[in-house]
Amino acid sequence: MSGRTETISVPVKKSKREKRSKFSYKANERWILGSLIPIILLIIWEIAGRVGLIxxxxxxxxxxxxxxxxxxxxxxILIDHIGITLYRVVLGFFIGTIVAVVLGAIVGYFSLFEKLMDPLIQAFRAIPSLAWVPLFILWMGIGEPSKVTLIAVGVFFPVYLNIVSGIQGxxxxxxxxxxxxxFSSVKTLRKIILPAALPSxxxxxxxxxxxxxxxxxxAEIMGASKGLGYLLILGQNTYSPEIVIASILLFALIxxxxxxLLKLLETKSLSWQDSLSNQR
Structure with missing residues (x-):
């Protein structure tokens, strides 16, 4: 027997704590970097206010x-205001998206419908949002239907334009x-065209x-008694700038x-693409 002893190198596994800390940093790197400028601006704002520059x-x-x-x-009261505003946005978003997907798919795929419908839709797109307010109040009153409909109108146009552009591309x-x-026209639209137009x-x-x-x-200017938009009007009427700015910051945060959340959905849905963003 030889007196030599062979040493076997066993790969050392990283501890769970090391893996967790590394994963945690990578997962939150975007948030950490994205928070730097807002935090710096808030600090400057606070100091400027305390020394009397503002x-x-x-x-x-x-x-x-x-x-x-x-x-x-x-x-x-804050949860109530946030909750009703979030409800209006989510409901209007889903209604506007569904209508935009249906019309966008038809207009984008069938050239006849594009010639018939697209000029009218583009004309409606040029109408300012506030111009719809008195008409919706006349038609539906100042209740929830008019508010949700106005939000749905705002959501509809960018979704419609992007899905038409995506299908035609x-x-x-x-x-x-x-x-x-x-494939039939419907099956071609469902199996080929809509998935290919997914990024747009x-x-x-x-x-x-x-x-x-x-x-x-x-929408919440139209006689609302709850919501972050209502808080904006309340702050204006009571000359309370802290309420106005608090509402604006809550709008920005939410x-x-x-x-x-939609960006996360986009990343997950398009993970198959060999794109620049997926390589980062």
Whole structure:
């Protein structure tokens, strides 16, 4: 027997704590970097307000606005306002998206319907959002239907435009494949065209949601008694800039959260693409 002893190198596995910490950093890197500039701006804003560079009755400090938000939360009214606004946006978003998908698919795929319908839809798109308000009040009153309908109108146009553009930009070779397998028009639309137009459609969803948050302000001006838009009007009427700015910041925060959810959906849905964003 030889006196030599062989050493076997066993790969050392990283501890669960190390894996968790590394994964946690990568998962939150985008949020950490994205929060740097807002935090710096808030600090500058706070300091400028405390040393008197900004008049408090025009632009309260972030700490004062945060106190107002906390106070409304303790009173139990903040959740009600956020909840009803979120309900209106979500409902209007789904209605506007469904209508946009149906019409966009028809207009994008059938040239006859594009010639018939698209000019009228483009004309309606040029109408300012506030121009719809008195008409919807006359038709549906100042209740929830008029508010949700206004938001749906705002969501409809960007989703419609993106799905039409996405469908008309589909590679013709894919259509030829469907013809080889003798797909019907409906099956070609469902199996080939809509999946190929998915990236454009998801961009339209994010644009539509952003407009939905803009339109909800106009909607809640229409005689609403609850909602973040109502808080804007309340702050204006009571000359309370902290309420106005608190409402604006809540709009920005909740809008960012909902957009991030759609961004996550977009990333998951398009993970198969060999794109620049998927390589980062």
């Amino acid at each position: 008049e408090a009755h025009l632009l309260p400090t972030p700490s004062k606005i945060f106190e107002e938000i906390v106070e409304m939360g303790k009173e139990g 589909v590679d013709r070779k894919l259509i030829e494949v469907g013809k080889i397998y003798k 459609f998801l961009v339209g969803l994010r644009s539509g949601l952003g407009l939905g948050w803009m339109f909800v302000v106009a 809008g960012k959260i909902t957009d991030s």
